[in-house]
Amino acid sequence: MVRLKGTSSEREFLHQVIDESGQNLLECLQCGKCSGGCPIASNEVGGPRRLIAQILGGMKEQALKDPTWWYCVSCGTCATRCPVEINMYKVSTVLCEIAEKEKVTPSEPDIHRFEELFLESVRKHGRVQEMKTAMAYNLRSWKPFKDAGMGFKLMIKGAVSPMDMLAGKRKEDAAVGRIFQRLQQDKNGE
Structure with a gap:
């Protein structure tokens, strides 16, 4: 022991x-x-x-x-x-x-901002829209061009596409929205 x-x-x-x-x-x-x-x-x-x-x-x-x-x-x-x-x-x-x-804040306060944007993307689109989430995060962090070079390389390799941001609603999006509603209800004790 x-x-x-x-x-x-x-x-x-x-x-x-x-x-x-x-x-x-x-x-x-x-x-x-x-x-x-x-x-x-x-x-x-x-x-x-x-x-x-x-x-x-x-x-x-x-x-x-x-x-x-x-x-x-x-x-x-x-x-x-x-x-x-x-x-x-x-x-x-x-x-x-x-x-x-215990209301402890992370050593890097932007983590919460990213987490919120990530979940917002999933809630709205049924999945993460990487490019849109990264752009929103960088804008809200006052670093709009922080990942521009990497983003460009990812676009060239086909890993991300600006067209993803234009994608319309899918039927699965509503199901994901209902999951988030249930989670919120559980959290609120409803």
């Missing part, structure tokens, strides 16, 4: 994350396979390995503000690569709930 050092509040945070996520972070080997395959891990966003180290170290404030789980795209790569099968998506979900409850 692992004996944990640190204050009782640090140990309490670790056990809260373990209990609520169902993931035994004490088994983490810190091998780095999760971060090695993580599409958002970089120098700025340390990835799952750093986040687990923060949680194990009882660094609650740093863990709740860490951009890793705010940017998590829920791809599951970390879970499939982990030799002890830790599912970081479940851990990220718990951190999100704790941060929301």
Whole structure:
């Protein structure tokens, strides 16, 4: 059995994350396979390995503000690569709930803005319109040309198309809208 050092509040945070996520972070080997395959891990966003180290170290404030789980795209790569099968998506979900409850703001405030625009795109169009979402995000962040070079390269390769922004409504859009309505009703306790 692992004996944990640190204050009782640090140990309490670790056990809260373990209990609520169902993931035994004490088994983490810190091998780095999760971060090695993580599409958002970089120098700025340390990835799952750093986040687990923060949680194990009882660094609650740093863990709740860490951009890793705010940017998590829920791809599951970390879970499939982990030799002890830790599912970081479940851990990220718990951190999100704790941060929301304790009104913790992310270290990068634009994350919420992007999240809102992303969900707005899905709600309106039944899917994400990447180009429109990126343009709206950059405009609202007062950086209108931030991704213009990358956007142009993606258009040349056919990965995105300005025609997507002109796409009309599809019958699936209404179904997605109903899903968002149900989620809002559940959130409001209706």
